[in-house]
Amino acid sequence: MKSKTAFFCTECGNETSKWAGKCPACGAWNTLAEQPRESRKGTASNHSNKTPVKATHITEIDTAEEIRFSTGMGELDRVLGGGAVKGSLVLVGGAPGIGKSTLLLQICQQLGKFAKVLYVSGEESTHQIKMRAQRLGVDSGNLLVLSETCLSDLIAGVEAEQPEILIVDSIQTLYNEELDSPAGGVGQVKDCTMALMQIAKGSGITVFVIGHVNKEGSIAGPKVLEHMVDCVLYFEGDQHISYRILRAAKNRFGATNEIGVFEMSDEGLKEVENPSEMLLSGRPQNAPGTCVTCVMEGARPILAEVQALIAPCSGNKPLRSSNGFDYGRAAMLLAVLEKRGHLKVSQCDAYLNIVGGLTLEEPAADLAAVVAIASSYLDKPVPGDLAAVGEIGLSGEVRSISHLEQRLLEIERLGFTKCIIPSRRAREIRPMAHLELLGVENIAQVLKILAQTV
Numbered sequence: 001m002k003s004k005t006a007f008f009c010t011e012c013g014n015e016t017s018k019w020a021g022k023c024p025a026c027g028a029w030n031t032l033a034e035q036p037r038e039s040r041k042g043t044a045s046n047h048s049n050k051t052p053v054k055a056t057h058i059t060e061i062d063t064a065e066e067i068r069f070s071t072g073m074g075e076l077d078r079v080l081g082g083g084a085v086k087g088s089l090v091l092v093g094g095a096p097g098i099g100k101s102t103l104l105l106q107i108c109q110q111l112g113k114f115a116k117v118l119y120v121s122g123e124e125s126t127h128q129i130k131m132r133a134q135r136l137g138v139d140s141g142n143l144l145v146l147s148e149t150c151l152s153d154l155i156a157g158v159e160a161e162q163p164e165i166l167i168v169d170s171i172q173t174l175y176n177e178e179l180d181s182p183a184g185g186v187g188q189v190k191d192c193t194m195a196l197m198q199i200a201k202g203s204g205i206t207v208f209v210i211g212h213v214n215k216e217g218s219i220a221g222p223k224v225l226e227h228m229v230d231c232v233l234y235f236e237g238d239q240h241i242s243y244r245i246l247r248a249a250k251n252r253f254g255a256t257n258e259i260g261v262f263e264m265s266d267e268g269l270k271e272v273e274n275p276s277e278m279l280l281s282g283r284p285q286n287a288p289g290t291c292v293t294c295v296m297e298g299a300r301p302i303l304a305e306v307q308a309l310i311a312p313c314s315g316n317k318p319l320r321s322s323n324g325f326d327y328g329r330a331a332m333l334l335a336v337l338e339k340r341g342h343l344k345v346s347q348c349d350a351y352l353n354i355v356g357g358l359t360l361e362e363p364a365a366d367l368a369a370v371v372a373i374a375s376s377y378l379d380k381p382v383p384g385d386l387a388a389v390g391e392i393g394l395s396g397e398v399r400s401i402s403h404l405e406q407r408l409l410e411i412e413r414l415g416f417t418k419c420i421i422p423s424r425r426a427r428e429i430r431p432m433a434h435l436e437l438l439g440v441e442n443i444a445q446v447l448k449i450l451a452q453t454v
């Protein structure tokens with residue numbers, strides 16, 4: 001008898017009956033995923049009883065805005081691009097224990113005000129969900145819960161209840177019994193996601209799916225599903241710090257550069273509307289090796305603290321480590337400081353860290369990193385009211401950046417009185433009431449300011 005399932009290469013689509021580490025057709029490694037044979041075959045063979053395919057004139061396609069609704073969490077709505085889109089599939093990824101279940105259960109209260117919500121959990125019993133809901137103040141009469149891991153039972157539940165919103169916790173616990181592979185494997189998570197996508201597109205149900213990511217991001221998790229779903233949001237942060245950052249890695253209905261900031265409390269997640277204040281809280285006073293900068297996260301300027309520690313080399317080879325800041329960029333800044341600023345950092349151990357779990361991807365943070373590194377190397381504190389924004393070039397020049405005025409307004413709002421900026425822009429910017437602008441052309445001038453101010 002022919003087996004019900006087969007292995008399909010996710011790269012070239014080749015079908016084989018046995019699993020192998022390497023695809024026999026295209027040679028790609030680890031790309032074979034198990035899928036039901038019938039569903040694949042069905043699409044190709046039964047077109048005789050299907051309605052004929054008809055293409056649509058582009059002029060006849062309705063361009064009316066997609067229907068959006070608010071989740072009741074402004075920070076989540078922002079990351080989704082202005083609320084959730086009806087009939088879309090949103091994947092919420094993150095490390096275990098980061099707060100994914102909490103976030104999605106919490107929004108049920110608001111969603112229940114206008115829609116029927118079905119929360120399916122394969123991780124907790126209905127009793128456990130109820131206990132958590134009580135703690136979060138969720139008691140909507142429109143919220144139904146189901147503890148289930150079997151895909152066909154989940155689909156039966158959706159058909160029976162006809163919810164408008166479906167929440168699945170988590171994709172790794174869901175399984176299709178037609179596949180032999182265990183729940184959580186690549187084949188299973190892909191197959192189950194495909195089925196959830198059909199629910200979303202076929203019935204117009206908005207689906208939120210939770211996906212766990214392990215530390216290396218390597219389990220069959222959100223990464224392998226990114227291309228299939230409409231939105232992928234990652235919930236990040238340190239389990240030991242109460243702040244959480246929600247970031248969009250993919251969004252078919254909006255930009256991916258907005259972030260949402262939350263704080264985990266005893267009553268669940270609270271929105272942080274002023275992330276700058278949060279990220280700067282607990283900043284050490286008069287300690288060398290820290291400098292504040294301002295980065296643009298989407299349309300919102302956010303202040304961030306760059307910390308550096310430059311210490312005498314402890315081994316044979318200098319150690320380098322960078323957390324929240326691009327490693328290659330940090331190495332480049334160290335080299336520029338050595339060559340153009342004449343600081344002997346190349347033989348030192350160097351650590352760079354961005355406080356609060358933020359990841360800085362903009363070159364605008366270069367200048368603050370250079371100030372923090374120089375301050376640590378020289379063991380001279382940076383004044384607490386000084387910030388820095390600007391990009392550094394390979395010849396040590398300080399280059400202009402975008403959104404400078406917006407960043408400076410945020411820096412001023414948080415009580416800073418001085419800011420180092422690219423000199424060319426210093427002349428264009430209108431003088432600011434409480435913020436003195438220190439224009440610099442190159443690294444040498446930055447080091448001079450540092451020497452003078454301390």
Ligand code: TYD
Nearest residue numbers: 096097098099100101102264265266267268
């Ligand atoms: P959870 O949402 O279960 O994480 P995930 O679904 O991503 O695995 O969050 C678990 C953590 O959050 C757990 O360590 C307890 C903590 N927590 C609070 O601090 N306050 C709360 O109100 C809740 C519900 C959880």
Ligand code: MG
Nearest residue numbers: 100101123169
């Ligand atoms: Mg959970």
